[in-house]
Each structure stands twice: as C-alpha cells, then as structure tokens.
Amino acid sequence: MTAPFDFDPTHVAPADGLQTWASPDPSRPSVRLDPLLPVRVADSSGNWSRVVCSNGWSAWVDGRMLVALPHPPPGTGRPLTPAEDPRPLLAALEQALASYRRLVGEYADGLIDLETFRDRTRNLRLGAVLDGPSAWLLDLDQGRWYYSDGTRLQTYATVEPPVSEGSHPRGDAA
Template identity: 80%
Template sequence: MGTPYEFQPTHVAPGDGLQTWASPDPSRPTVRLDPLLPVQLVDSSGNWARIVCSNGWSAWVDGRLLVALPQRPPGTGEPLATTEDPRPLLAALERSLASYRSMVDDYAAGKIDLEAFREGTRNLRLGAVLDGSSAWLLDLDQGRWYYCDGTRLQTYATVDRGEAP
C-alpha cells in the first residue's frame, strides 16, 4: 500500500457508518466503519468493494453504499493550487450553514411554508467532510473541492457547475 502520506481517499462511509467483512462473504462480518470515514477503494467484485483506511487497515464492504469523493480532474498529476489560509472559506461555509439552519427553524416553527423554505434554500450549497485534522471543503463559488490539513487549503478537485441541481 505504501506510506500513510500516499493515502488518497476516494470515498467516505455513509452518514450512518458501514458494516465491513473480512472477505466478500456475508457470513464473516467484522467491525463497522464510523460515519463519513474517508476510505480508498482498491478493488471490487460485483457489489463487493475492498477498501483501505488511512491507517492501512483493509476490509470488504457493500460498494453500493460508499459515498464518492470528488476526484482530481483527468490529466492532472499535480495539485491545482494552494491557498494558505482556510479561514475565509470556513467562514463562508458557516454562513451558509447558519442560513440553512435559520430556514429550517422557521419552517419547523410554522413561520414559513414548504414553498418558502424551498425558495429560501434554493441557492444554498455546502459541502464539508471532517475527519480529525483533515477536511474536504466545497466552495461552489470557486468551483472547487479543497483539502485542508488545518493550516492551508489545497485544491483537491474542480466541480462542473453545470451538474449542480
């Protein structure tokens, strides 16, 4: 597999975690992965997928349940850009999340109806996966997923803005 520095997650476990197996055999379950744990898909057989975690541990999972992370754009072997300070993007993500929460609160309290909720949240987009000191942050204004190690942002992938719902 290589050193831990070579780990490049391709997926995360779903929000409710994910059962693992020692082999592609449902009679041999092992531990459950934590929700949103980054993993690297290394092999597949039908619906079975063999994943590797950042610590090198490997297991088989139901590959249909893995959540794909955005991948580096085709043809690029090097990072696209580095930004030293992650705080401006984190502040923008916090504002988007606060706006969404406010709309949820208003809808739950009956202050607005479903149509107003949908209209008020129509242009809100937010993406973040946190795993300890590592973070993958979505900035749709820039059309990029960034990887953050706590000290700086590095472009991880570009986003085709035409694909957003």
C-alpha cells in the same frame, strides 16, 4: 482500555452511494454506503475490495466504484498567503449553515411554509468533510473542492468536468 481506531481514509464511496456485501459474493448483499463516505481499503480480491469505515465496520464492495483520495499535501510551515488561508471559506460555510439552520427552525416552528423554505434555501450550497486536522471544503462559487491541513488551502478537485477545446461548459456559447 483499547487504543482508539486509527482511521486514515484512502477512498470515498461514489456520489450515489455503494452497495456492500458481507463477503465477496454477489448473492449476499448488505447495506449501502452513504454517498461520499470516507473509507479505507483493507483488502482486495479481483474487483472486490474490503473497506473499513471510521467506526471500524467493514464490508466488501465493488472496488472499481470507489473514488481514490490523493495523499494530502504537506504543510509548508510558512505563513499563509491570502490565497491559501482557509478562514474566508470557513466563514462562508458557517454563514450558509447558520442560514440553513435558521430556516429549518422557522419551517419547523410553522413560521414559514414549505414553498417559502424551498425558495429561501435555493441558493444555499455548501460542503465540508472534517477529519481531525484535515478538511475538504466545497466552494461552489469557485466550482472547487479545497483541501486544508490547517496550514494552507489547496485546490483538491473541480466541480465541473474538464472542457475540451472548442466546447463550452454546460453548453454555453462563447
């Protein structure tokens, strides 16, 4: 029996996915990586990067398009503060997923039509990536991705782009 593949992602594919190639040769395209798929960069050659996926599959990509993941912050070993506790956000994610699952079932069973399904799911938004003890959780109410190693919750990225002085997000006036 072989040891399990140790996967530690270094990057993710961009939000619209990423074309792959069997070798660093643009004339031999392969399949596309899924949007935001975690990958590990194993090799580079100029702008080309060979990435490895969690299942061990590898391919070459345009490395300039990859989104780097920072190293996760270390746990502190101290009790959680309310602001660091991931449980409220996990509960909100569970509730949104349960609502979506229920509505999919109602639509599949013919209890609601497509327009009703779309209307009732319009405000359901969630995002979560779980990799062993690590979790990246999207909280759209706060407009942030959070990272949790199980011991604390830390802001990882924001959904909205930075605002320069004198401008307003989404074009809103002050």
